[in-house]
Amino acid sequence: MFRVGLAMATGAVVGVCVYAISRTGGTYLFAIAGGLAGALVAVGLDAYRRSARLTEVRVTVPQLSELTFVVNNDARQVAWQLFIESVTRVSVQRLNDDEGLLREAMTSLYGLFATTRETLKVSRPSTQVSAGLTVEALAVNFLNAELRPFLSKWHPRLRAFEETHPDRPECQWPQAAQCRADLREVQAHSREYVLAFARLAGVRDAATMLGAAAPGPARHDSPMVPHARE
Structure with missing residues (x-):
């Protein structure tokens, strides 16, 4: 009243x-x-x-140590979109040896690669600054330094096994254990990138959100198919 x-x-x-x-x-x-x-x-x-208004944010990511990024509201929005797209995927959720399928994991990683690239394509470029990196630079490094090497190495090998032995389960693939070991390393690095996106976006309790995301089957919200090539 x-x-x-x-x-x-x-x-x-x-x-x-x-x-x-x-x-x-x-x-x-x-x-x-x-x-x-x-x-x-x-x-x-x-x-x-x-x-x-530009704001300097310091984050630490794999292979690059601590870096200074310069963000404004547009950049924060891009970082938020990348964080949300990544947080529930298998890229940051540990896949134990007795859980899930590598094919599902790779399909999810391909989807994350495509979604990240599309987000950057439709976003406005960050303001040019004399010092400091941009959220686009972080996202591109995430794609080229983490996702692309793993997918380029293991996707053709798994596909060759699937095509050669169509009736055999994935667990009988001789290289399955090594692929899962590399996947865990990519997941650990991806988690650091996701936390960096969260920091650039100004997300509070991002680590708690990552921990609360329930592990399970990989997301299949991308139109990309398992055998798609980059």
Whole structure:
């Protein structure tokens, strides 16, 4: 009731002001109109400065140690999208030796690769700065230094086994144990990248969110098929 009463009172005051302005003529009317226009411009400029404001963030990622990144609101939004796309995938959820299938894991990683690349394609490039990296640089390094080497190495080998022995289960693949070992390493590195995306996006308790994500079968929300080539 208090909020309703306050809204009614505010509306009444605004109505009186509008009526008074409409009754004003000559110089006073132009002065009032100019003041309102200036206030709107000031509000717009302030909103623009807030969205364009650059902030330095320090994060640590595999193979690159601690780096300084420069982000604004647009970059934070991109980092948030990358974090959300990654957090529930097998790329950051440990796949034990007796859990899941390597084919499902690779399909999920291919989906993450494609989604990350598409997110970067449709996003506005970060503002050029003299010092500091951008969220795009982190994402590209994630693709080229972590996902691509693993997929390029193991996808053709697993596909060759599947095509040569279509009736044999994946667990009989002689290289399955080594592939899972490499997958665990990629998962550990990917987790650090996901935490870095979270830090750039300003996500609180990102580690808790990662820990709370229930392990299970790999996500299949990508249109890419298991045998697709990059």
